[in-house]
Amino acid sequence: MNLIAKPSKDNIKTYVPIGLSLASLSFLDVFVNAFFNFNLMGFLPSQLSYFLPLILGFIGFYLIRIEFSGVRSLDVLNKNINSSNFNALLTLFTIFIIIKSIPPMLDWFILEANFVGNSKDDCTGDGACWVFIKVWFNRFMYGLYPDAEQWRINTAFLILFAVVGVSFFVSQKLKKYFILFLVFVFPFLGIKLISGGSFGLEYVESAAWGGLSLTFIISAFAILFCFPIGVILALGRRSSLPAIKYISIGFIELWRGVPLITVLFMSAVMFPMFLPDGTFIDKLIRVLIAITLFEAAYMAEVVRGGLQALPKGQYEAAKSLGMGYWRMNALIILPQALKLVIPGIANTLLALVKDTPLIFVVGLMELAGMIGLAKTNPKWLGMAMEGYVFAGLVFWVICYAMSRYSQNLERKLSTER
Amino acid sequence: MIFKKFNIENKKARDLIPQAITVLALLSVIIYFATNAQINMGNRGISFGFGFLNQEASFDITFSMIEYDGSHSYGRAFLVGLLNTILVSAIGIFFATIIGVVVGISRLSDNYLIAKVAEWYVEIFRNIPLILQIFFWYFAALRALPLPENGINFYDISFLTIKGWYVPKFIWTNFNIFLLSVIAAFIAIYFINSYATKQREQFGKQIPTTIISLATLILIPLITFLFLGVSLTFEYPVLKQLSPTVFTYAGGVSIIPELIALALALSMYTATFIAENVRAGILGVGKGQKEAAASIGLNKNQILKLVVMPQALRIIIPPTTNQYLNLTKNSSLAAAIAYPDIVLVFAGTALMQTGRAIEIISITMLTYLTLSISISIFMNWYNKKMAIKEK
Numbered sequence: 057m058n059l060i061a062k063p064s065k066d067n068i069k070t071y072v073p074i075g076l077s078l079a080s081l082s083f084l085d086v087f088v089n090a091f092f093n094f095n096l097m098g099f100l101p102s103q104l105s106y107f108l109p110l111i112l113g114f115i116g117f118y119l120i121r122i123e124f125s126g127v128r129s130l131d132v133l134n135k136n137i138n139s140s141n142f143n144a145l146l147t148l149f150t151i152f153i154i155i156k157s158i159p160p161m162l163d164w165f166i167l168e169a170n171f172v173g174n175s176k177d178d179c180t181g182d183g184a185c186w187v188f189i190k191v192w193f194n195r196f197m198y199g200l201y202p203d204a205e206q207w208r209i210n211t212a213f214l215i216l217f218a219v220v221g222v223s224f225f226v227s228q229k230l231k232k233y234f235i236l237f238l239v240f241v242f243p244f245l246g247i248k249l250i251s252g253g254s255f256g257l258e259y260v261e262s263a264a265w266g267g268l269s270l271t272f273i274i275s276a277f278a279i280l281f282c283f284p285i286g287v288i289l290a291l292g293r294r295s296s297l298p299a300i301k302y303i304s305i306g307f308i309e310l311w312r313g314v315p316l317i318t319v320l321f322m323s324a325v326m327f328p329m330f331l332p333d334g335t336f337i338d339k340l341i342r343v344l345i346a347i348t349l350f351e352a353a354y355m356a357e358v359v360r361g362g363l364q365a366l367p368k369g370q371y372e373a374a375k376s377l378g379m380g381y382w383r384m385n386a387l388i389i390l391p392q393a394l395k396l397v398i399p400g401i402a403n404t405l406l407a408l409v410k411d412t413p414l415i416f417v418v419g420l421m422e423l424a425g426m427i428g429l430a431k432t433n434p435k436w437l438g439m440a441m442e443g444y445v446f447a448g449l450v451f452w453v454i455c456y457a458m459s460r461y462s463q464n465l466e467r468k469l470s471t472e473r
Numbered sequence: 474m475i476f477k478k479f480n481i482e483n484k485k486a487r488d489l490i491p492q493a494i495t496v497l498a499l500l501s502v503i504i505y506f507a508t509n510a511q512i513n514m515g516n517r518g519i520s521f522g523f524g525f526l527n528q529e530a531s532f533d534i535t536f537s538m539i540e541y542d543g544s545h546s547y548g549r550a551f552l553v554g555l556l557n558t559i560l561v562s563a564i565g566i567f568f569a570t571i572i573g574v575v576v577g578i579s580r581l582s583d584n585y586l587i588a589k590v591a592e593w594y595v596e597i598f599r600n601i602p603l604i605l606q607i608f609f610w611y612f613a614a615l616r617a618l619p620l621p622e623n624g625i626n627f628y629d630i631s632f633l634t635i636k637g638w639y640v641p642k643f644i645w646t647n648f649n650i651f652l653l654s655v656i657a658a659f660i661a662i663y664f665i666n667s668y669a670t671k672q673r674e675q676f677g678k679q680i681p682t683t684i685i686s687l688a689t690l691i692l693i694p695l696i697t698f699l700f701l702g703v704s705l706t707f708e709y710p711v712l713k714q715l716s717p718t719v720f721t722y723a724g725g726v727s728i729i730p731e732l733i734a735l736a737l738a739l740s741m742y743t744a745t746f747i748a749e750n751v752r753a754g755i756l757g758v759g760k761g762q763k764e765a766a767a768s769i770g771l772n773k774n775q776i777l778k779l780v781v782m783p784q785a786l787r788i789i790i791p792p793t794t795n796q797y798l799n800l801t802k803n804s805s806l807a808a809a810i811a812y813p814d815i816v817l818v819f820a821g822t823a824l825m826q827t828g829r830a831i832e833i834i835s836i837t838m839l840t841y842l843t844l845s846i847s848i849s850i851f852m853n854w855y856n857k858k859m860a861i862k863e864k
Contacts (some may be wrong), residue, residue: 143584271496299492313845314838317800325830330506410602440612457599
């Protein structure tokens with residue numbers, strides 16, 4: 057005896073409306089419960105009313121699971137979120153959790169949050185105290201850089217963005233000069249502008265640099281230097297000359313085997329011991345050297361992957377044209393090898409950006425470090441959540457944009473037909 | 474003309490020049506650094522040597538798995554730090570693997586919602602610097618936990634408070650016998666499996682190894698409980714009042730918040746990378762493989778066990794080991810929240826006290842280096858063993 061017929065095309069007219077209304081009822085119950093703190097099913101025993109949405113939703117999903125119903129939207133729905141009992145349960149749980157977590161998040165981020173004011177006392181609501189970010193925003197961006205001189209950092213970055221922006225619209229021939237300017241002239245121009253000391257600009261020591269701008273400065277320089285060093289190391293590792301090969305291997309494995317934090321420790325406490333007494337190398341430069349060498353080793357391994365993936369015929373063809381080692385690598389091998397490993401290069405650069413907060417080890421403070429400083433300020437205690445959520449968002453936007461851009465680049469440069 | 478002759482006939486000599494230059498350059502840099510170091514250390518009146526490892530450390534460590542207090546030596550402090558590093562790495566690897574495999578499989582789920590949620594998990598946690606995640610858990614999330622007197626109570630067995638997570642302590646009697654029985658069970662399982670493989674390959678007989686192995690693993694240790702005098706009791710944490718306002722828990726084991734924050738952040742961050750490896754591995758097994766397996770009459774479980782998984786694992790394991798290694802190295806970020814790992818204890822406190830920068834940093838780096846190199850040697854061996862042998 058079949059009390060309830062299996063949902064099929066024959067009984068679609070009765071089952072789908074019932075199923076959909078049951079499922080909607082279950083979502084409505086959870087929704088009202090989460091947003092208005094009111095239990096629709098409150099008249100039922102507490103245990104039952106707790107599980108009721110799940111049961112209702114499950115029955116509803118069962119009833120609408122009709123194969124080849126002929127209704128396009130229903131088929132798509134079933135295929136994507138309701139293909140089996142197990143999947144229906146997963147879907148219900150996911151939707152419930154999402155509905156449940158929206159109100160507290162919304163409250164904390166916006167509804168109960170505080171946006172106006174100048175001090176901690178202005179934060180009266182239960183939510184986030186965004187006043188903290190607002191008041192400290194300048195410090196989070198520029199560190200301890202003097203307020204009056206901050207236009208210099210702004211100018212440096214504006215020039216950078218302007219040049220990059222313009223270079224997208226100029227012809228290929230001019231573009232080359234733009235890139236040359238960006239790689240060989242601008243970094244040193246920019247650093248001169250920011251550090252000052254000449255042309256009537258006040259000198260600002262690197263200990264005062266900080267905040268997000270320092271993250272950018274360190275990332276930019278480390279990327280600039282680690283790339284060529286990485287390529288040379290990769291070529292060295294593939295060299296047929298034993299001394300060069302083993303030195304490269306040793307160098308790469310040395311850096312890859314230790315955590316960055318110990319390398320930074322080394323640059324802070326051990327490296328000065330290796331220099332003649334009295335020589336002093338700026339902290340920022342030591343950190344830059346450490347990060348550059350560290351990431352170069354990773355870059356070398358990525359590039360090596362590309363070199364190994366190239367067929368031998370490419371080398372032989374280049375040699376048969378009479379090319380020497382350097383010309384062969386520069387014109388034939390590297391352009392192809394690097395294109396192959398764009399995802400790997402992007403990942404290494406991403407790792408580099410994500411590693412910059414570690415410079416707190418030597419006492420430099422970029423964004424995360426400045427937040428650590430701000431949250432220990434006696435007037436602003438208890439602001440850790442706001443600070444780290446803000447920093448997390450900023451880094452997330454940067455890193456996500458970078459990974460998206462690399463995916464685009466990969467697609468654009470792909471020559472596969 | 475002369476140059477050309479030199480080029481062709483003396484290939485060896487031509488190769489020698491760049492090598493000699495590189496080696497000389499490297500040597501001169503090393504010698505330069507070494508002389509400077511010698512002069513500097515001479516000026517400061519310290520001599521190079523590892524004798525300090527036997528001296529009394531006279532600093533305390535908040536969390537230690539072996540007996541340690543200030544009267545122990547620097548060598549012992551190093552060991553404490555190393556064990557703490559290994560502990561947090563092991564916990565991190567365990568959870569990262571579980572989360573990673575679940576998320577990786579979820580990303581391939583035919584349930585759109587689950588796949589999307591898994592994708593966003595990966596996108597969110599991969600793109601936020603690990604150190605920020607550690608800070609978030611430690612300074613923001615775990616600081617929001619209640620004080621000991623109204624800690625979150627899990628059935629009176631364990632308590633979660635701002636000062637850490639209090640869990641029951643295991644008190645074993647005759648633990649050695651139990652340990653031996655577990656080892657014996659594993660050895661038995663190994664023999665059962667190799668016997669089953671032989672039977673399958675020679676006679677085509679199928680033996681349900683999974684069930685037999687599980688039964689062995691449960692039965693043999695169970696025997697020790699019943700007949701050989703092994704027993705296990707728990708010591709539960711109990712709330713104790715120290716003064717009118719200060720409460721704490723006595724008994725049980727306290728898992729410090731630093732460890733929780735670090736393990737949470739490490740496993741959630743590394744899980745995103747493992748998830749991507751798992752996804753790539755499963756996608757990497759060609760559709761034709763599954764179809765071919767089905768066409769020779771294997772059922773769904775056999776296809777998964779005998780055809781898909783061995784091939785997927787070959788793709789998954791090497792990069793995943795790399796992630797385990799990264800996790801271990803990343804555990805050095807412990808120093809940022811004062812979890813007493815090797816970097817904080819040794820390269821931090823011990824270095825500040827002794828001032829022996831070169832020795833201590835070298836030992837720390839060498840420890841990590843040994844770990845990395847031994848794992849990469851093992852991986853090279855494993856890859857060679859697992860590589861597809863083409864005919």
